[in-house]
Amino acid sequence: MIFLSLAVFAFFFPQLTTRTPLQQQLDAIAADAKGTVSFDCSLPGTPLSCDLYRRGKPPMQSVFKLPAVITALHLVETGRFSLDQPIRFLPSDRILPTTYSPLQDKYPAADVDVPLRELLRLAVSYSDNAAADTVLRIIGGPGELTKYMNSLGVKGFHQEDSEAALHRNVAAQYKNWFQPESAVYLLRKLADRSPLNKEHTATLFTWMKDSPTGMHRIKGLLFPQTVVFHKTGTSGVHNGLAHATNDIGLITMPDGRLLALAVFVTDSRADEATREAVIARIAKAIYDAALKQHK
Numbered sequence: 001m002i003f004l005s006l007a008v009f010a011f012f013f014p015q016l017t018t019r020t021p022l023q024q025q026l027d028a029i030a031a032d033a034k035g036t037v038s039f040d041c042s043l044p045g046t047p048l049s050c051d052l053y054r055r056g057k058p059p060m061q062s063v064f065k066l067p068a069v070i071t072a073l074h075l076v077e078t079g080r081f082s083l084d085q086p087i088r089f090l091p092s093d094r095i096l097p098t099t100y101s102p103l104q105d106k107y108p109a110a111d112v113d114v115p116l117r118e119l120l121r122l123a124v125s126y127s128d129n130a131a132a133d134t135v136l137r138i139i140g141g142p143g144e145l146t147k148y149m150n151s152l153g154v155k156g157f158h159q160e161d162s163e164a165a166l167h168r169n170v171a172a173q174y175k176n177w178f179q180p181e182s183a184v185y186l187l188r189k190l191a192d193r194s195p196l197n198k199e200h201t202a203t204l205f206t207w208m209k210d211s212p213t214g215m216h217r218i219k220g221l222l223f224p225q226t227v228v229f230h231k232t233g234t235s236g237v238h239n240g241l242a243h244a245t246n247d248i249g250l251i252t253m254p255d256g257r258l259l260a261l262a263v264f265v266t267d268s269r270a271d272e273a274t275r276e277a278v279i280a281r282i283a284k285a286i287y288d289a290a291l292k293q294h295k
Contacts, residue, residue: 020049022289026282027052033278035242035268040180041286042188043259046293050286054184055156057177058264061166061233061244062127064145064159064176066208067186069124071139071148072116073200081138083120086113093134095164101130124231125207129163136162142176149186152195156182170238183248183262191250191258205229208249216273217247218261220280222287227252233264242268245275251287259290 019027030037030052038053075081089103091110103114103122114134122128123135139145142159149157156179161172194201214232215223222228230249235242248262263279270278 059173060178063233066231187260216276221284
C-alpha cells in the first residue's frame with residue numbers, strides 16, 4: 001500500500017519527486033519567472049534530464065508560425081503551391097486597428113499579391129502577424145494545421161485561432177497550446193529526419209537562424225558564438241501578468257549535433273528582462289551540461 005501511494009504521488013506530482021542536479025539548477029532558474037515555466041530538451045547521444053512540466057499545455061502565441069510554415073512548405077512539395085506563387089494579401093487578412101506586421105505596414109490597404117516565399121519568411125523569421133494569418137488561411141485554417149502536425153506524430157499541438165482572434169480576445173490564446181515535449185519532438189524531426197526535402201529544410205533553417213526576434217532568449221547567452229535556429233512567441237501583458245514568453249529552437253553543438261530545446265514561460269509576473277533571462281539561463285545551463293556530459 002505504501003509503494004502504491006508513492007507511485008500515485010509520483011504520477012500526479014512528478015515535479016515534486018527526486019530531481020537530478022541539473023533539474024534542480026533549472027528549477028531554481030525557473031522560480032525567478034514568478035509564473036509557470038515548462039520546458040523539455042533532447043540531444044542524441046547525450047542523456048539529459050532537463051524537463052519541467054513537459055506535458056503541460058502552455059499558450060504558444062507566435063510559436064505556431066513555425067508549424068504553419070512547415071505545413072505550407074509540405075503543401076509546396078505536394079504541388080498545391082509553389083514558393084514563387086503570388087498569394088493575395090486580402091483586406092480581411094489585416095489585423096486592425098494595429099498589429100506587428102511589416103507586411104501590413106508596407107501595404108496598409110492590402111489587396112495586393114505577395115510571393116508565398118516572402119509570406120513564409122516574414123511569418124517565421126520576423127513573426128509577422130498578418131503574414132502568418134494569410135499563410136494560415138491558405139493552408140486551410142487551424143484545423144488543417146493541427147491535423148498535419150498530428151500526422152507527423154506531433155500529438156501535443158493544438159491550434160484553434162488565428163492571430164486576429166487572439167488580438168480580439170486575450171483568453172483565446174489558452175486554446176492554442178504546445179506541449180514542450182511535442183515541441184521538442186517537432187524540432188528533432190526537423191533536425192534528424194525532416195518531413196521536408198533538403199532544399200526546403202535548409203531554407204527554413206536560414207529563416208530561423210536569421211530571425212531578429214528573441215535575441216535575449218535562447219540566443220541570449222550563446223549568440224554569436226553558437227548558431228541557433230529558433231521561433232519565439234510573446235503575448236501582451238495585462239494587469240501585470242505576461243501570459244506567454246516563449247522560445248523553441250535548435251542549438252548547434254561544437255561537434256555539429258543539434259540540441260532541441262523548448263521553453264515556455266506562462267502567466268509570469270516578472271518583468272520582460274527577467275522572463276527572457278530565465279529562458280537564456282535555462283538554455284545556457286542545458287548547453288553547458290550537454291558539453292560536460294559529452295566530454
